[in-house]
Amino acid sequence: MVTDRQYVPPDVDISVPSPARMYDYYLGGKENYPADREAAERALSVVPHGRAIAWANRKFLVRTVKHLARNGIRQFIDLGTGIPTSPNVHESVRSVVLDARVAYVDNDPIVAVHNKALLASLDNGITSIRGDIRYPLNIMGAAPLE
Numbered sequence: 001m002v003t004d005r006q007y008v009p010p011d012v013d014i015s016v017p018s019p020a021r022m023y024d025y026y027l028g029g030k031e032n033y034p035a036d037r038e039a040a041e042r043a044l045s046v047v048p049h050g051r052a053i054a055w056a057n058r059k060f061l062v063r064t065v066k067h068l069a070r071n072g073i074r075q076f077i078d079l080g081t082g083i084p085t086s087p088n089v090h091e092s093v094r095s096v097v098l099d100a101r102v103a104y105v106d107n108d109p110i111v112a113v114h115n116k117a118l119l120a121s122l123d124n125g126i127t128s129i130r131g132d133i134r135y136p137l138n139i140m141g142a143a144p145l146e
Helices: 019-026 034-046 049-070 090-092 107-118 134-142
Strands: 077-080 099-105 126-130
Touching: 019 034, 019 049, 019 107, 049 090, 077 090, 090 099, 099 107, 099 134, 107 126
Parallel strands: 077 099, 099 126
Antiparallel strands: none
């Protein structure tokens, strides 16, 4: 069931599972739909530790971006962002370097909507691009979401 707070772009069929929304479900997020939860539960029946794996991946991401920031990296590109689940890249890196720049890239239209909403209240230096990592040249020339 789609609630009032969830906007679904017209070109998105929420009856078809999305890997980004399934991952959100594994992490305990709320930006997923019945088809995503059903597919995620089927996957968990084969890989019962899937949620733990998703959280281990998230913890690795946080440790890695903080380590890179402490060692001089000031610009980050998160390819295949997924639904913005906290802690995310900009929260993690900016806990170390306040002016670090972050670009989020994902090809899922619902991810783009969520990232646009998330970034609306943030300052400069954080952007979101709808792009497909299989076509890196298109990403490099893409305009930020407005």
